[in-house]
Amino acid sequence: MARSLMGVRVTGWGAYAPDLKLTNAALEQMVDTNDEWIMTRTGISERRIAAPEETTASMAAVAGLRAIATAGLAPDDIDLIIVGTLTPDYPLPSAAALVKEAIGNKHAAAFDLAAACSGFVYGYRVAHGYLASGLAKHALVIGAETMSRCTDFSDRGTCVLFGDGAGAVVLSASDEPGGTLGIELTTDTAATYSIWIPAGAAARPATAATVAASEHFMRMRGGETFKLAVRKLGSTAIRALEKSNMTLDDVDLVVPHQANARILEALSKIQNFPMERVFVNIHKYGNTSAASVPIALSEAVAEGRIKPGDRILLVAFGAGGTAGAVALQWTANPDDRLRADGIGPKDVRILDTGLEPVSPFPPALEWIRVGASGPEAKGSPE
Numbered sequence: 001m002a003r004s005l006m007g008v009r010v011t012g013w014g015a016y017a018p019d020l021k022l023t024n025a026a027l028e029q030m031v032d033t034n035d036e037w038i039m040t041r042t043g044i045s046e047r048r049i050a051a052p053e054e055t056t057a058s059m060a061a062v063a064g065l066r067a068i069a070t071a072g073l074a075p076d077d078i079d080l081i082i083v084g085t086l087t088p089d090y091p092l093p094s095a096a097a098l099v100k101e102a103i104g105n106k107h108a109a110a111f112d113l114a115a116a117c118s119g120f121v122y123g124y125r126v127a128h129g130y131l132a133s134g135l136a137k138h139a140l141v142i143g144a145e146t147m148s149r150c151t152d153f154s155d156r157g158t159c160v161l162f163g164d165g166a167g168a169v170v171l172s173a174s175d176e177p178g179g180t181l182g183i184e185l186t187t188d189t190a191a192t193y194s195i196w197i198p199a200g201a202a203a204r205p206a207t208a209a210t211v212a213a214s215e216h217f218m219r220m221r222g223g224e225t226f227k228l229a230v231r232k233l234g235s236t237a238i239r240a241l242e243k244s245n246m247t248l249d250d251v252d253l254v255v256p257h258q259a260n261a262r263i264l265e266a267l268s269k270i271q272n273f274p275m276e277r278v279f280v281n282i283h284k285y286g287n288t289s290a291a292s293v294p295i296a297l298s299e300a301v302a303e304g305r306i307k308p309g310d311r312i313l314l315v316a317f318g319a320g321g322t323a324g325a326v327a328l329q330w331t332a333n334p335d336d337r338l339r340a341d342g343i344g345p346k347d348v349r350i351l352d353t354g355l356e357p358v359s360p361f362p363p364a365l366e367w368i369r370v371g372a373s374g375p376e377a378k379g380s381p382e
Contacts, residue, residue, distance in 0.1 A: 008131045009179035009331050011138075012073065012170030014066025014340055015298035016059050017048045017285060022148075022163070026368055030375050031156040038160045043261020047163025047286030049148045051369070052361040054345070055089045057098035059166035060144035061348035063294070065103050066340035067140065067168040070332075075103045078170070079136035081110040082127055084119020084143045084290040086319070087150055088112055089350075091201075095144065102348040108140075116195070117257050117318030118185075119143055119290030124171065124314070124326055125183050131173040142168040143290035146360075150197055152217035153364035161260070162218075163286035167294025178331040181311075182243030184236050188321030191228050195220045195319035229259060230266045232323040237271075237315045240325035248273050250311055251327075255300055257316035258282035258292040279305060289318070301334045308333065 023046045024035040038044055050059065060083055068075055083096040096110035115122040120143030127139035144166035153159045171180075199215035200206055210216065233256065241247060248271060256264055261282055268275045279300045288295060293314050300306050308330055315325040367375050 007174040007176055007179035008128045008171055009174045010169050010328065011172040011332055012067040012069070012071025013168065013294070013298045013301060013337070014063045014070055015165065015167040015295040016062040016066070017165040017295065018050045018054055018059070020049045020051060020369060021046045022049050022365065022368065024160075027160055030153060030364065031159060033156045033160060041262065042161060043280070043282050044160065044286045045283045048165055049365060050146045050164040052359045054146070055350065055360070056085050056087050056144045056146045056166070057089045057095040057102065058345065058348055058350050059146070059164070060085075060095060060142045060168070061099045061102035061350070062343065062345055063144065063166040063168040064099055064140050064142050065347055066343050067170045068103070069340040069343055070336045071138070071170040071172065072336065072339060073138060073170065075105045076107065078105055078108045078138050078140045080127060080130050080139040081105065081108045082113055082123040082139065082141050084113045084115060084123040084141070085145055086114060086116050086119070086289060087146045098350055099142065102350050115290070115318055115322040115324075116320055117259065117287070117289045117292065118316040118322035118324045119318065120167070120293045121314060121316045121324035121326055122185060122322065124169070125185055125324065127171050128180055128183060131171055134173070137173050139171045140168060141171060142166060143292070143294045145289040145291045147287070147289055148362050148365065149360055150216065150218050151362070152214055153362060155217070157222055158218055158220055161287045163288050165285055165288045165291045165295055167291050167298055169294055169297070178329040180326065180328045181246065182240045182327040183325070184240040184243060185324040186232070186236055188228065188232055188323070191225070191321035194225045194228065194321070226260065226263060228321070229263050229317045230270065232321070233263070233267050233315055233317050234271055236317075236323040237313055237325045240315070240327045241313065244327040246311065246327060251313045252277065252310040253300060253305055254278045254313045254315065255293060255296050257318070258285065258296055259287050259317065292316075298337075302337060304334070306330050306334065
């Protein structure tokens with residue numbers, strides 16, 4: 001029988017970022033750009049790139065195990081696994097199914113959620129519904145992306161933006177006050193094709209023609225996306241706060257989607273909210289899409305920016321015009337993160353497909369991985 005609960009709390013959190021860094025200096029050797037241009041327009045100085053043996057599911061599993069350990073739980077304590085991603089390992093099975101196997105969970109329901117950069121916040125809302133209704137006790141919500149594998153590294157308008165990584169939280173049902181206070185989700189169809197990948201699905205299945213036209217890479221209308229992101233991030237955040245009987249003045253820290261530093265600065269100015277209370281780490285990771293909010297949340301806790309009793313606002317905007325915000329009161333002990341020390345890629349194993357292995361690593365970046373002196377050394381695109 002479903003039970004009514006006062007609260008759904010964040011009890012665990014964790015993140016994972018690959019070791020390989022793609023710096024602005026490296027991009028200067030690949031496309032017509034430079035560090036000053038990238039920093040001025042995006043605030044990004046480097047981004048992480050998944051190694052050939054790393055995938056969305058493997059990174060998600062590491063972040064998930066760290067979140068579970070932080071919560072003081074075992075993998076089999078998790079009743080529900082949701083992975084927000086636009087870059088799953090395969091069209092099917094889901095990345096969440098692979099994560100379930102990789103972490104050793106036996107009974108949880110597991111599925112992916114497609115809301116692009118808003119995927120983690122959307123997943124949080126879905127998990128909250130399960131927990132608040134009594135259908136689950138503990139849920140693992142993950143945002144994970146391998147953006148490097150859908151990025152055209154000859155397009156300077158997009159290749160400077162994106163990076164790879166994963167972040168996760170454990171949400172737990174609670175009869176105590178605190179935890180989640182208000183949630184708002186929305187989708188603005190005016191932005192349906194502002195950011196998209198034209199081919200590879202049912203409308204335009206993969207063919208020699210779609211591959212030749214680079215239709216399997218991400219495309220973006222930058223100016224249009226910028227304006228809509230500022231507007232929707234602001235309105236969605238305010239609506240979530242209204243549902244919580246809060247205003248921006250009550251918020252101790254905003255943890256936003258790390259899309260572009262200029263977007264965050266514009267939003268701060270419009271809302272008259274100090275940047276000192278906005279957590280920003282885009283300079284280190286770039287835009288990791290659905291992974292950016294949980295990665296930032298984990299770093300904010302580790303850096304002492306979040307403590308018990310603080311009121312936190314998570315907010316994201318993504319492709320398809322998705323937007324979401326969660327207002328919550330932090331209740332966990334930040335030192336619980338120490339329980340996850342030592343957990344890494346060695347602790348997860350993704351099921352073997354039985355197929356002949358291929359390297360999914362972007363050919364344009366191979367020279368960086370092997371330590372060559374420039375892209376011409378490895379035949380990167382002209």
